[in-house]
Amino acid sequence: MVWMQSGFSGRTGLCLLLLLAMAAPALAAKPPLFELKTLDGAIYRLSDDLGEAVIIFDFWATWCKPCLREMPHINQIYERFKDRGLRAYAVSIDEAASKSKIAPTIKRYKFTLPVLVDENQSVIRKYNPSKNVPYLVIIGKDGEILREFNGYKPGDEKLVEEIVEKACSDSTGFKPVESTERNRDESGTTGISSP
Amino acid sequence: MKHTVLSSIAIIAVLLLPFPSHAGMFEGFNFSGTFESVYWSHDPDDWTEDVDPLYDGPYTSLENNLSLLVDWKKWFAEIRLRSMIYDDPIHYDPRTREHETDLEIFKATAGYRHNRFTITAGDFYKSIAHGIAMYVQEDKELNIDRTLRGGMLEVPTAHLDITVFGGDIRWYKFRDEIREKIFDEFKIEDRIVGGRLLGKLPFGIDVGATYTRARIYEVIRDELESEDVTVSGGDLAIRGLLSGRLDFYTEYARLNWDEDEPFGNNVEDGEAIYASITAYTGGFTILTEYKDYDYWEYRYTRPPTADRDDEEADIYDIRGFRLKIDYFLPSTNTLIYISGGRFDNHAHESSYQIVTRNRIDHIYGGIEQTWDKLYVHLTYGNKEYKTLNETHRHGTGDFVYNITTRHSLNLFYEYKYTGNEDRDAGQIIAEKDEHKSYLTYSVSPWFALSIHYNKHVIAQRNRPDEKDNWVACEAVVTPISALSLSLMYGELPPGLICSGGQCRIVPAFEGIQAMLTYRF
Numbered sequence: 001m002v003w004m005q006s007g008f009s010g011r012t013g014l015c016l017l018l019l020l021a022m023a024a025p026a027l028a029a030k031p032p033l034f035e036l037k038t039l040d041g042a043i044y045r046l047s048d049d050l051g052e053a054v055i056i057f058d059f060w061a062t063w064c065k066p067c068l069r070e071m072p073h074i075n076q077i078y079e080r081f082k083d084r085g086l087r088a089y090a091v092s093i094d095e096a097a098s099k100s101k102i103a104p105t106i107k108r109y110k111f112t113l114p115v116l117v118d119e120n121q122s123v124i125r126k127y128n129p130s131k132n133v134p135y136l137v138i139i140g141k142d143g144e145i146l147r148e149f150n151g152y153k154p155g156d157e158k159l160v161e162e163i164v165e166k167a168c169s170d171s172t173g174f175k176p177v178e179s180t181e182r183n184r185d186e187s188g189t190t191g192i193s194s195p
Numbered sequence: 196m197k198h199t200v201l202s203s204i205a206i207i208a209v210l211l212l213p214f215p216s217h218a219g220m221f222e223g224f225n226f227s228g229t230f231e232s233v234y235w236s237h238d239p240d241d242w243t244e245d246v247d248p249l250y251d252g253p254y255t256s257l258e259n260n261l262s263l264l265v266d267w268k269k270w271f272a273e274i275r276l277r278s279m280i281y282d283d284p285i286h287y288d289p290r291t292r293e294h295e296t297d298l299e300i301f302k303a304t305a306g307y308r309h310n311r312f313t314i315t316a317g318d319f320y321k322s323i324a325h326g327i328a329m330y331v332q333e334d335k336e337l338n339i340d341r342t343l344r345g346g347m348l349e350v351p352t353a354h355l356d357i358t359v360f361g362g363d364i365r366w367y368k369f370r371d372e373i374r375e376k377i378f379d380e381f382k383i384e385d386r387i388v389g390g391r392l393l394g395k396l397p398f399g400i401d402v403g404a405t406y407t408r409a410r411i412y413e414v415i416r417d418e419l420e421s422e423d424v425t426v427s428g429g430d431l432a433i434r435g436l437l438s439g440r441l442d443f444y445t446e447y448a449r450l451n452w453d454e455d456e457p458f459g460n461n462v463e464d465g466e467a468i469y470a471s472i473t474a475y476t477g478g479f480t481i482l483t484e485y486k487d488y489d490y491w492e493y494r495y496t497r498p499p500t501a502d503r504d505d506e507e508a509d510i511y512d513i514r515g516f517r518l519k520i521d522y523f524l525p526s527t528n529t530l531i532y533i534s535g536g537r538f539d540n541h542a543h544e545s546s547y548q549i550v551t552r553n554r555i556d557h558i559y560g561g562i563e564q565t566w567d568k569l570y571v572h573l574t575y576g577n578k579e580y581k582t583l584n585e586t587h588r589h590g591t592g593d594f595v596y597n598i599t600t601r602h603s604l605n606l607f608y609e610y611k612y613t614g615n616e617d618r619d620a621g622q623i624i625a626e627k628d629e630h631k632s633y634l635t636y637s638v639s640p641w642f643a644l645s646i647h648y649n650k651h652v653i654a655q656r657n658r659p660d661e662k663d664n665w666v667a668c669e670a671v672v673t674p675i676s677a678l679s680l681s682l683m684y685g686e687l688p689p690g691l692i693c694s695g696g697q698c699r700i701v702p703a704f705e706g707i708q709a710m711l712t713y714r715f
Contacts, residue, residue, distance in 0.1 A: 030317075032225045032266040035308070040434070041395060041451050043351075053312075062505045065593070069570060096326030097497045097695045098504070100444055104480045105433070108523045108530065120320055121332070124300065125273070129229040129262040131335055131710060148676050153639035155600040 031139050032126040036091070036116040044116050049087055051143040054167040056088035056160075058113070059124050062095075063100040066133040066152045068109065073157035074136070075111050078162055082167040085141070091116045093124050093133060099183060108115040136160065142165050208708040225266040227715060233258045234709045253706075260301070269308045277301035302342060312350045318342035320361055322497075323391055324430040327467050328405045328448045330497035331364060331387075336694035341366050354395050361388035362641065364495070368414055378664040381419055385494065386410045389426075399434035405448070411494060413458045422457040426450055426493065428467075446472040450493055465490035469498060480521040487514035490542050500696045501534065503559055503576060508696030512540045515555075533654065535559035554581040559589070570595040588612040605635040628652040629690065640676070649688045662686065662703075677715060683702045 035045050049055055057112040058074050060067035065128060076090035090113040092102050099119060106115055118124055121131060127133045129151065138160065147163050149156050232509020235256045278298045304317035321343055324330040333340045368381045389407030396402060407426045412419050415675045428448030436443065450465030471484040484501050491498075492511050500508045501519050515538030522531045538555040559576030571594055578587040592608045614626040630650040637643040649665040667685025674680075689703040 012202050030225050032271075033263070040399070041401075065572065069565075069595070072565075095497075095501050096324065096330055098320040099325060100471060100473070100499050101501075103442060104475070104482060104521070105281070107475050108480050108521050110523070119322070119668065122320075126225075126227065126264050126266065126271075128714065129227075129264065130231065130714075131333070146712075149640065150673075150676070150679070153601075153637045153643070154595060154597040154603040155639040158600045183396060190569070 010070050018188070023050050029138065030143065031145050032122045032123075034126065036118055036123060039115040039117060044089070044114075050139070051141065052086045053165060054081075054141055055083045055139040056086065056164070057116075057127070057137050057139075058088065059091045059093055059118070059128070059133050061092060062098050062105045062131050064133045068105070069154075070134045070136070070152040070157070071111060071113070072109065074160065075109075075113050077157065077161050078113050080161075081164050081168050086164055086168055089114050089116050091118050091123065093118050093121050093131070095119060095121070138163055138167070141170060212331045224262070228261065228263040229715075230262075230711075230713045231260045232711045234494045234706075234707075236706045236708075237704055239705045254281060270306070271308065272305040273302065274300060274304075275302040279321075298453045311352075312348060314349075315347045316345075318344050319347055319360075319362075321347065323389075323405050323407075324403055324428075324446055324468065325444070326497040327446050327469060327499075328426050328428045329387070329389065329495055331495055332497075334694055334697070336692060337697060339699075346414070356393040356395070357470070358393075359390040362386070381414050383419070385412055387495065399432075399436075401432040403430040403432075405429070409495070410553070411457075415458055420458060423453040424450060424457070424493070425453075440475050442473040444558050450491065460492075462492060463490050465492060467491050467496075467498060471499070471501075472691075478523045478525070480523075482517075482519040482521075484517050484519075485515075488512065489514070490543075497695065497697065502536070502557070502696055503574075503589070504695055505591075505693045506576070506578075506587075506696070507691070507693055507698040509538070509555075510696075512543070513538050513555075514541065515539055518559075529562075529564040530563040534558065553583065555579070556581060556593040568597045583615070601639045603637050603639070605637070606632070607635075608632045626653070629688075640673055642646055642673065645671075646687065647687070651688055662688070665703075677713060679710075679712045681708075681710045 013075060020188075031046065031050070033046050033050070035043055038044055046055075054113055056074065056078070057070060058067075060071060074088060076089075082088070086109065090106075090111060092099075094117075096119065099117070102115065108188055114124075124131050124133070124135065127137055128148075130150075132150060134149070134152045136152075136156075138146045138148075140146045146167060149160065204647045233256075235254075236257075257278075257280045259278045260275060261277075265272045276298060281590035299573035302318040304315060304316035304319060306313060306317075317578065319342060320332045321329065322332055331341060331343055333342075341364050343360065343362035343364055345360065347358065347362075348359040363384045363386050366383050368383055387407055387409045391404065391405045392404060394402040405426075405428050407428065410421050411424060412421045414420075426448060428637050430446040431444070433443040435441075446467075446469045448467045450467075452462075452464060456462070466487070466489045467485070468487040470486075471482060473483075474481045482501055484499075486498065486500070488498060488510055489512060496510065498508075498510050500510075500552070501517050502508045515536060517534060517536030519532065523529070524531075535558045536556075538557070540553045547690065555578060557576070557578040559573035559574065560574065563572045564570070571592075573590075574591050575590040576588070578589075579585070580587075588611070590610045592606075594606045595603060596605075597603045609629075609631040611629040611631075612627070620702065628651070631647075632649070633645050633647040634647040635643055645668065647667040647669065649664070651663060651665075664688040665688045667683055667687055669683040671679065671681040684707050687704045689696045690701060692701055693699075
């Protein structure tokens with residue numbers, strides 16, 4: 001093999017792996033800021049939400065079967081904890097070809113999660129450059145990423161619930177939210193505001 | 196010098212990884228990225244040079260990608276470094292046919308988000324409306340990743356969004372004379388400039404207008420030739436009619452070539468019309484769509500469709516209706532859907548030569564059911580090309596059983612049949628049954644173990660030694676949430692991979708695939 005003859009024998013890859021693993025603990029866990037449109041055209045800004053509440057972003061697509069298996073659980077968690085300070089968003093990465101299926105899917109499954117539309121996939125590329133979905137990220141009240149879930153395996157929702165419950169129980173910086181819909185009509189305190 | 200590529204990537208990654216810890220002065224600074232390394236070793240058991248001298252021969256490849264993303268206040272930047280190494284240059288990339296490269300900057304983007312505008316320079320993706328007039332996006336399933344390299348300005352206001360953009364789309368095309376082992380590589384750099392206005396009116400009404408101008412290159416008689424084309428159109432979306440019970444969308448676009456016979460082809464200017472009405476009532480969602488695409492031969496388009504995502508959708512010359520009805524029963528967690536469509540082509544003399552009307556009748560349906568520990572999704576579809584007497588059947592079964600909260604089993608089965616009843620109809624396809632299955636045992640979130648079994652029954656074989664049975668096993672380990680390691684060993688059959696109505700042929704594979712993904 002040419003590349004083997006040229007001196008690569010796996011040592012470089014192993015070194016890289018070790019160095020990556022060593023470097024990991026030094027990393028900051030601040031989520032990248034972004035703006036996205038909601039399904040009804042309003043603008044959502046993470047900067048308005050960050051540090052205010054526990055936040056879940058669940059990246060999904062209408063064609064992604066594991067996403068549709070996961071989302072009912074996340075929707076239940078959202079319903080259970082939204083009055084305790086959880087703000088959860090289903091971020092659709094459907095592109096133009098399937099964008100028309102977002103609203104029917106949301107209505108079909110009776111999801112109550114607010115939906116953000118990442119049509120150009122610019123936001124998921126910041127969070128998960130491999131762009132695999134489902135991809136779920138939980139952000140704590142201190143504005144730092146608590147946990148990421150790349151893919152969905154049955155049982156992950158239990159872990160999500162445990163993390164959310166613990167995060168919501170932490171009273172530091174807690175600001176109660178009654179409902180996303182209600183706040184949207186006020187002054188955009190959930191981060192959703194009219195354009 | 197190939198090892199220097201990997202060393203370079205390693206050094207860059209290691210230098211940059213701890214950067215945030217030294218960057219306290221940059222408040223709001225966000226840094227993230229991914230390193231992905233994929234190794235393929237294809238070593239077919241029964242391969243002999245006499246049967247197929249090039250494409251089924253053994254090869255080894257290694258691809259490394261390092262993506263780095265930076266966000267600081269209103270600035271953002273991304274760079275992706277890539278190296279692709281193949282031990283046999285004839286093979287190039289077995290999946291994408293991309294060329295071998297030493298370390299290269301595959302993508303580089305920088306931009307600024309002001310409250311009133313966003314400006315992007317470098318590589319970016321862009322699709323317009325629902326993808327008819329323009330579609331340039333990455334498709335990970337199909338391994339397509341082309342970007343516009345140029346600039347874009349987006350100005351959103353309360354009632355009007357303005358977008359202007361321009362850039363080159365780079366990719367490669369190969370001419371290969373298999374027996375002679377001659378390879379030519381053509382670097383294609385199509386150019387697109389354009390703009391879009393989107394008016395946001397009261398009552399959930401959006402009205403859009405799009406104009407793009409493109410120079411498209413093609414390899415004609417071993418030379419690169421170009422043609423200029425204008426794509427223009429408009430779209431209208433009305434959401435929430437009848438107290439939220441009805442959505443309406445329609446789009447119209449035209450494709451005007453400057454020359455009468457672009458690239459010497461006997462094609463006219465193209466036209467595309469799409470319209471859909473979606474109604475919501477009780478547990479029902481009813482989608483009706485109409486499409487009419489005529490001479491819609493354009494490289495950067497991907498029209499919407501309610502066809503199955505996992506089958507190829509015709510877009511060049513087709514017109515007809517489709518109805519899709521979904522019914523969801525919350526009390527039992529049951530989703531049932533059924534869809535039927537009838538389509539024709541425009542019966543141009545140049546299309547299908549012998550067959551003047553290629554009527555397609557396509558029905559498909561499915562049921563999804565979730566019990567306490569069991570999830571089941573069954574689908575079945577039947578597509579008939581009436582004039583050709585050609586039949587396609589497609590069924591799937593997906594079963595997930597949650598043994599405990601962490602342990603689960605997933606059994607997936609797919610069946611495809613293609614065949615001709617009348618071999619004098621003008622187009623003959625091989626009669627083929629394809630069975631695909633896998634069984635996965637997962638312990639969330641740490642590892643998953645899969646066994647794949649595929650069986651092909653082909654009436655007329657292209658190669659006498661082609662396999663009937665294909666077996667492979669795969670393990671995925673996630674020791675920490677940021678790191679994923681996967682290893683596959685065995686045989687995977689050739690076939691089609693489809694995503695969003697577009698498909699790609701993948702060659703057979705026998706050997707080892709290994710992948711490492713690290714996110715930071």
